Amino acid sequence: MSPAKKLAIVIVLQFLVLFSVLAFKQYTVWTSETVLLKLQPADLRDFPRANDATVEYEISRLDRTSIAWDESAGTCCGMPVYVELQKQDDGLWKAIAAHDSHTHTVDGTVLIKGRAQGEYLYQGQTVSVYYGIEDVFVPEGSASQLPTGRDHTIAVEVKVDRFGNATPRHFVVDGQQVDLSRR
């Protein structure tokens, strides 16, 4: 095989990988349900200067006694768990159940896949769940454009595909999309 052909194979393979990553991502965005997930009350001034802000959602800690938690659904150790989300009157989505498989119990709900990290026994039956959407893009130096304090409802618009994979899109403050720009 000539060196030119070898190089062509390498370049085609690498471009295929790169385009596959982009295509998978776009497919997820185009075919996904859009849900609005409320953040835990926190002082957003603590956001780092880096490009990602680590956030915690209300569904990041789930009380097993307040939602329908399947016996077989994982509660720790990175076990997969499918959390069933239902839209509320205020437009925000809340957890109503947790399953060990991709199963809807109510029409119109969305299942988001997470990994159970463990129980907070001192807080009753609260289970910490990691969804992989905890890092939200924040342009460097723009975190100050987000309001602070507890007087605002801060949420993140998240796309969830039919397999439960989720992608954070942008912040929503008091129902309004926030387009952050570099300062």
Next chain:
Amino acid sequence: MDDEEYRERLAHDVATWTRGGLISAEQEGAILARAGAGAPRAVGILRLGWFVTAVSIIGALVLAGGVVLLFASQWDTIPTWLRTGSIFAGMLAAYGAGYALIYRFDMQRVGSALLLLGVLLYEAALFLLAEIYNMPGTPVDSPLLLLLAAVGALPLAYLFESRIVLLLGILNTTGWVVAELAMRYPDSPKSESVMIAVGAFGVALYAVGQLHALRPSIAPFSAVYRFAGLLVLLALVYAFTFDEIWRQVIDSGVKAYSTPAVVYATIGLAAALVAVQTLVRARDTEMSIDIGAQAVLLAVAAVVATWPGWSGYSLVFNAIYFAIAAALVTSGYLHGDERFINLGLAVVGLGLITRYIDVFWSMLAGSAFFIIGGVLLLGVAFAIERMRSGLIRGMSVPRGDGGATRGATP
């Protein structure tokens, strides 16, 4: 290894031997003349090749870092299409220039460095595109991106026989294994014991290196795999020499037989590679010891994975750590390879210093700790230097079997 590369390496090695007093300047000249390295001026030019290689690789690394920093600093001001297009164009330019330099202008070293730059830009592209299209936290998450980086790097390494790109690919794969395990089992009682899979992965890399040595076309990659495997293995064994880790495992209440299947799958994969060696490698004493050591390491990994809650493991891993160091020194001595001797002695030194700090930090007053430590270090350095000199002198004496000294002519 082609003739030119061999002569360059020989020129580099004999210069080291001359500086170390092992051979005279006349003997150096005679060796090089015998190997066809030519006049002293030509030898100097040959040695310059190593310098060009080093500068080229550093240049590729610095340039790739600069590109990433440029994108990071101008994040919002560059339109998305331009960012994406620039990344792809940069890759194509690096590969095109590398190809032209190697095959049109016969500049192998700088051309190879540009191929390395192309791979680095590809890997940067994976992460930059994830940022540009806001992908963090998706199934296309960073551990998987590391695996995809390896998928793009390894074919280039094999097709263009690039050891530095192979090392990069192995680094990506190892990073993926570690990150995947850390992500799947974060802050759980299983976290520490699950990492035993990394040790098995190190053994697997080493075994792959031994199998590469059997085929001349890929034999140059053997040392890269073995070196990478040893480093991965040593890093894990070193971490497991601390008894604090095992106390945490016991305190966390992790139970026997609770290790995830992925750990046993990794050990099984490594065991299969060890078994293949028994079938295809030439049977001699060294091969038996080598394969036996790999099998013992995997057996220890399986025991630790199954029954992780025992405080005595730190002693076991200390023994393994120093046994690997001794094996490195012995292997370097038997094969006349100074690099393995130096690596083994460095491993011994690190182990001794670590244990000294580990044991005496809380037992001695600050001044006594440093005074005694300094004296001990000087003593250890004296002993190691003396041993190293003896070993290298021993390597320079022709042995009866006649096959061990590198560069020996029939």
